[in-house]
Amino acid sequence: MTPIAVFASGRGSNFRSLVHHIQEGKLSCRIAVLISDNSRAPALEFAREMGIPAQVIHPAQFPDAERFGEALLSALQPRQVRWIVLAGYLKKIPANLITHFPNRIVNIHPALLPAFGGKGMYGMRVHQAVFDAGVQVTGVTIHLVNEDYDAGPIVWQEPVVIRDCRSPEEIARRVLAVEHRLYPQVLQWLVTRPHRVTGKRIQWNEAIYDPN
Structure with a gap:
């Protein structure tokens, strides 16, 4: 373990x-x-x-x-x-x-980075910005952490369709459900499967499969 x-x-x-x-x-x-x-x-x-x-x-x-x-x-x-x-x-x-x-600090962000990220963009601030922008698809990003906000190598992203959401709170609930499913699965990959980080890209030594 x-x-x-x-x-x-x-x-x-x-x-x-x-x-x-x-x-x-x-x-x-x-x-x-x-x-x-x-x-x-x-x-x-x-x-x-x-x-x-x-x-x-x-x-x-x-x-x-x-x-x-x-x-x-x-x-x-x-x-x-x-x-x-x-x-x-x-x-x-x-x-x-x-x-x-190095490359062993992982974060989850409630949008599809690099959109709606950066300093001060977290929690409901992100969902409010997504709602105000009128986008129809947001998502979840799991990334490694570097010295800049929300700028480390992206490990995995999953889109979340929100065209029928009527409030930032509804967006938040939909995205959070995906976070709870996705984060443990991607963390399991990181700690058990060989990989290397080259620049902003992660290269896996074996195939990984969509956790859906």
């Missing part, structure tokens, strides 16, 4: 989905720790209910991003974490953490 850390800032619905997939034997990972920047995050309470170690580390506690990254590393290294999985985590990942986990 690959030890992973999950970072979450809020309710952590994708975190819950990962836990359930692990319990069902569909994801070959062990969540070694949940990290949050928010002491009131519902994800923390769920982690405690599940017996998963949880820790609050906020960047405001440190003089700069480098010290913040060092604190995160201090929480991860003793637990031998191999991958970091972002599940609604709203803080920028420090450069020294990215250096320590």
Whole structure:
């Protein structure tokens, strides 16, 4: 079982989905720790209910991003974490953490990047922008994390048709259902199947199949 850390800032619905997939034997990972920047995050309470170690580390506690990254590393290294999985985590990942986990930090975004991405684009902000733009198709992007917001190599994308949606909230519900199904499957590929990253592209050493 690959030890992973999950970072979450809020309710952590994708975190819950990962836990359930692990319990069902569909994801070959062990969540070694949940990290949050928010002491009131519902994800923390769920982690405690599940017996998963949880820790609050906020960047405001440190003089700069480098010290913040060092604190995160201090929480991860003793637990031998191999991958970091972002599940609604709203803080920028420090450069020294990215250096320590090259192409092993993964994020999920509720739109088809590079559209509707970048700094400040998360959660309902994304769905509101999608709704206001009048597009008929949005989607889910799972990508590796680099030092720029939502700009790392794309691992997988799935479109979601929204032409009949009448509100951003309806878009959010439809997209979230896809996130919960897709994230565990793609994470399973990443931790179990040989691959290499060349520039912005991921090359798999064997065929992978659409999780639909």
